[in-house]
Amino acid sequence: MEHWRKSAxxxxxxxxxxxxxxxxxxxxxxxxxxxxxxxxxxxxxxIDLVWTFENYARALEPLYLGIFAKSLWMATxxxxxxxxxxxxxxxxxVFAPPKMRMWLLLLVILPxxxxxxxxxxxxxxxxxxxxxxxxxxxWMWDHANSFLTLIGLGSFxxxxxxxxxxxxxxxxxAVVIGLVYVGLPFMVLPLYAALDRLDRSYIEASLDLGAxxxxxxxxxxxxxxxxxxxxGIVITFIPTLGSFLTPDLLGGPDSQMIAxxxxxxxxxxxHWPFGSALSxxxxxxxxxxxxxRALMSRNEQRGIR
Amino acid sequence: xxxxxxxxxxxxPIGPLDYYRKLWLRLIMxxxxxxxxxxxxxxxxxxxxxxxxxxxxxxxxxxxxxxxxENDELIEAFTNSLTIAFFTTIVSVILAALAAYVLxxxxxxxxxxxxxxxxLPIVIPEICMGVAMMAFFARIGWPSDLPWPLxxxxxxxxxxxxxFPFAAIVIRxxxxxxxxxxxxxxxxxxxxxxxxxWDIVVPHMKPGxxxxxxxxxTLSLDDFVITFFTAGPNTVTFPVKVYSMVRFSVTPEVNxxxxxxxxxTLVLTAIAxxxxxxxxxxxxx
Numbered sequence: 370m371e372h373w374r375k376s377a378x379x380x381x382x383x384x385x386x387x388x389x390x391x392x393x394x395x396x397x398x399x400x401x402x403x404x405x406x407x408x409x410x411x412x413x414x415x416i417d418l419v420w421t422f423e424n425y426a427r428a429l430e431p432l433y434l435g436i437f438a439k440s441l442w443m444a445t446x447x448x449x450x451x452x453x454x455x456x457x458x459x460x461x462x463v464f465a466p467p468k469m470r471m472w473l474l475l476l477v478i479l480p481x482x483x484x485x486x487x488x489x490x491x492x493x494x495x496x497x498x499x500x501x502x503x504x505x506x507x508w509m510w511d512h513a514n515s516f517l518t519l520i521g522l523g524s525f526x527x528x529x530x531x532x533x534x535x536x537x538x539x540x541x542x543a544v545v546i547g548l549v550y551v552g553l554p555f556m557v558l559p560l561y562a563a564l565d566r567l568d569r570s571y572i573e574a575s576l577d578l579g580a581x582x583x584x585x586x587x588x589x590x591x592x593x594x595x596x597x598x599x600x601g602i603v604i605t606f607i608p609t610l611g612s613f614l615t616p617d618l619l620g621g622p623d624s625q626m627i628a629x630x631x632x633x634x635x636x637x638x639x640h641w642p643f644g645s646a647l648s649x650x651x652x653x654x655x656x657x658x659x660x661x662r663a664l665m666s667r668n669e670q671r672g673i674r
Numbered sequence: 675x676x677x678x679x680x681x682x683x684x685x686x687p688i689g690p691l692d693y694y695r696k697l698w699l700r701l702i703m704x705x706x707x708x709x710x711x712x713x714x715x716x717x718x719x720x721x722x723x724x725x726x727x728x729x730x731x732x733x734x735x736x737x738x739x740x741x742x743x744e745n746d747e748l749i750e751a752f753t754n755s756l757t758i759a760f761f762t763t764i765v766s767v768i769l770a771a772l773a774a775y776v777l778x779x780x781x782x783x784x785x786x787x788x789x790x791x792x793x794l795p796i797v798i799p800e801i802c803m804g805v806a807m808m809a810f811f812a813r814i815g816w817p818s819d820l821p822w823p824l825x826x827x828x829x830x831x832x833x834x835x836x837x838f839p840f841a842a843i844v845i846r847x848x849x850x851x852x853x854x855x856x857x858x859x860x861x862x863x864x865x866x867x868x869x870x871x872w873d874i875v876v877p878h879m880k881p882g883x884x885x886x887x888x889x890x891x892t893l894s895l896d897d898f899v900i901t902f903f904t905a906g907p908n909t910v911t912f913p914v915k916v917y918s919m920v921r922f923s924v925t926p927e928v929n930x931x932x933x934x935x936x937x938x939t940l941v942l943t944a945i946a947x948x949x950x951x952x953x954x955x956x957x958x959x
Contacts, residue, residue, distance in 0.1 A: 373782040379867040380780050387773035387792070387838065394835040395795055395803075398810035402802075405809060414812070457702045464694040473703075480710050482943045484896045486913050487932040490920045491713035494720070497924065501716055504730075553710065569691060576691075611799030613899055618920065628801040635805045635903070645809070648802040655799055 406645035416642055424646035433630065433647070440626040443541070443616075444609040447548040451556035451605050452598070454549070459560035460590075463567075474561065481554045489618050492547055496537040496619075503534040539621040547615040552605045559604060563597020564590075596669045603662040607655050627651050718936065721929035738926040739934075748931055751915035758826050758911060759894040762833040766890040767883055769834070770841035774882075775875060777842075778849040779857075793843075795836040804903035807832040811904065818906040825909050832904045833894040840893060841886030844950075848882025849875075881949050888946040892939050 373380040406424055408416040427433065462473045480488060495501045510532045537543055571593065575585040591598070613628035620629075627647060634644025693699055724735035742748055773792060777785070795803065811828050820827065852875070860870045876883075898913040905914055912935060919928045 370781045371779060373780040376867060379871075380776065380782070382867075383772040383776040383779075384782075387769040387776075387842070388788075390769055390835065390838070391792065391795075394807075394810075394831050396791075398806035399798075399802075401813060402806045402809050454702065454706055457699055458706050460693050461699045461703045464691060466694070469694075476707060477710070479940075480714065482892070482939055483714060483936050484898075484913065484932070484939065486898045486916055486920070487717070487936060488714065490916070490924075490928065490932060491717040493920065494717060494924050494929075495713045500924075550709070550713075553706070572691060607797070608799070611801055613801045628799065631801055631805060635808060641809060644805060648799075648805055651799055652802050655797065659797060 402641075402645040402648055405642050406649050408642045408645075410640055410642055413639070424643045425650070427643055428646055428650055436625055436630055437627060437650075439624075440610055443545060443548065443624075443626060444606050446545055447552055447609050448556070448602055448605045450545070450549050451552045452602065455553060455556035455560055455601065456598075459557050459564050462557075462561055463564040477557050478554055480550075485551065485614055488550065489547055489614055492543075492550060493538060493618065496543060496546070498534040498536065498538070500537075502537065506535065507532045538619060539624075541620070541624045543619040543621075544616045544624045544626075547619045548609050548612060551612070551615060552609050555605045555608065556601045559597045559601040560594065563594040563600070567593050596665065599665050600662060603658050607658045610654060610658075611651055714936070717929050718933050721926060721933045723926065726926065738930040742927050742930040742934070745927065747910070748912075748915060748927075751910045751912045754826060754909060755895055755912035757823050758830050758833060759891045761823075761826075761830045762837055762894040763887050763890045765830075765834045766838040766841050767887045769838040770845050770886050770890075771876075771879060771883060773838070773842045774845035774849055774879075775871070777846060778852075779854075792839050795839050800899040803832075803836060804900045807835075807900065808903040818908075825906065828904045828906065829901050829909065829911065832900050833897060836897075836900060837890040837893040841890050844886040844889060845879055845882040848879055848885075852878050881952065885946045885949045888942050888949075892942050892946075895935070896939060 373384075404418055405416055407418065407420045407422070409419045409421055409423070411417045428437070458477065462470055462477070465473055493500075497503075537546075567590070571589050572585055575589045576582070580588065610626075611628055612626065613632060616624055616626045616629055617632075620626075628651070631644050631647045631651070634640045634647065638644075720731075721738055722734050722736070723731055724737070725732040777789060777792075782788075807828070816828055818828075819825075856874055857870050860874055861867075865873070896913065898917060901911050901914055902917070905911065910918075912931075916928060916931060916935075919925070919931075
């Protein structure tokens with residue numbers, strides 16, 4: 370690699386355009402809301418920069434602290450479910466015949482390339498009270514009922530007077546389902562990468578020496594795949610924590626996450642300083658996650674040496 | 675015969691490491707694929723369904739596609755989205771190519787920090803970037819009543835800021851396979867910097883440029899959150915329009931419109947993946 374001074378003209382010609390764009394249209398906007406987060410609302414759109422911590426203090430009020438806790442909790446559950454489902458899927462892909470492997474991997478990544486909004490909408494169409502899941506349940510209910518009538522138990526209405534559709538939308542469960550739907554590919558990819566690198570002779574040795582599959586899984590596979598697991602957890606957790614669309618469309622009034630509160634502060638509530646403070650708290654949480662991941666990958670590299 | 679040998683192969687006992695052939699694992703994988711694809715496939719299937727109730731199959735029809743194509747607001751939103759994606763792609767690819775080239779060719783102070791800064795738009799939560807852009811344009815007093823297509827400038831600027839770092843990563847990966855000596859010898863033989871860049875570097879970057887362009891295009895076309903915050907009151911993009919329709923109700927028109935967008939994205943992604951594959955194969959060769 371050349372030192373930049375050797376051809377300074379070429380360096381600046383290539384360096385300046387992307388850098389200036391990033392400065393003007395990314396770092397300046399971020400700095401602006403960073404400054405706003407220490408400001409005070411003085412009119413409908415006026416914000417006085419008074420360097421107060423009041424907005425951050427307000428984020429510690431029980432209401433907002435509760436929403437933060439709830440967001441963390443939802444992201445944790447989502448990540449956990451993704452790990453629980455993603456691990457067997459990753460194992461299945463790794464041990465699939467080589468030809469199938471690429472296809473299976475592609476199948477898992479493909480939803481990632483369809484629009485998030487459309488995927489969420491598809492979930493609404495399936496889960497709503499008059500959606501496909503309830504339709505299937507009703508069909509099963511009808512048939513079970515006619516079966517009961519057939520064997521002479523129809524008059525007891527064992528399954529209730531009439532079919533009650535399940536309320537699957539506009540609650541926390543719906544949000545978690547939606548977040549898992551979005552997050553699963555994020556989890557499977559790093560797990561796949563880690564398991565693919567794993568030396569299979571370790572598993573064979575463990576099985577040969579008399580350990581069962583479960584013991585082998587916990588004492589050989591999991592410790593060796595730990596970096597991939599950690600990476601998958603962070604990669605799934607971060608976007609989940611900041612997700613806006615899923616809780617907005619699938620959640621009820623009590624399943625708001627941080628991003629929804631931020632949106633409200635910037636749009637309907639029109640309190641930008643507070644919204645900015647919340648944005649930065651969310652960003653600090655993100656950076657914390659990324660730092661954890663960087664630290665772990667550094668430790669891993671040290672371990673290999 | 676082939677079938678017979680296949681059947682025989684099936685009957686081989688499951689080896690200790692044949693996890694893929696274990697029943698429980700297959701069930702989990704099939705369940706996961708149903709979970710991932712069930713909703714999208716029903717959405718696509720029911721866009722062809724001849725019933726407003728959108729739940730019972732009543733025969734094949736294309737009338738909701740016709741309706742979607744006759745819906746002026748939808749078409750306007752779609753045109754806006756394509757226009758934004760087009761300009762985003764052009765600017766993103768130029769900025770990304772320059773950034774990738776500089777990172778590949780030069781050593782300079784704080785280079786690692788600079789690389790981190792360029793990747794930042796990829797990692798920060800979308801909502802934070804969205805509100806930041808919204809506050810920024812409001813604060814600098816960006817005019818919101820410009821004539822089309824300038825009325826799309828805010829959204830386009832925001833899209834470029836988050837999509838060129840993605841494109842830069844793709845192009846940078848392509849440059850790894852470039853032989854530095856080619857550029858150096860051209861310079862020794864008297865070619866100017868610009869000449870070397872155009873005649874030697876750019877042709878080599880080309881598959882990366884195309885893949886980066888397709889990536890920027892899809893990212894821009896698909897983006898909802900950042901657009902939602904930077905769109906003025908009179909500019910509607912396709913995802914924003916679909917969002918307002920979805921909030922309202924579940925209808926076959928939305929299914930049809932969504933199917934069109936899914937199709938478009940899939941085609942673009944398939945082309946990008948193919949190019950990338952060819953790229954990798956060239957590198958191995």
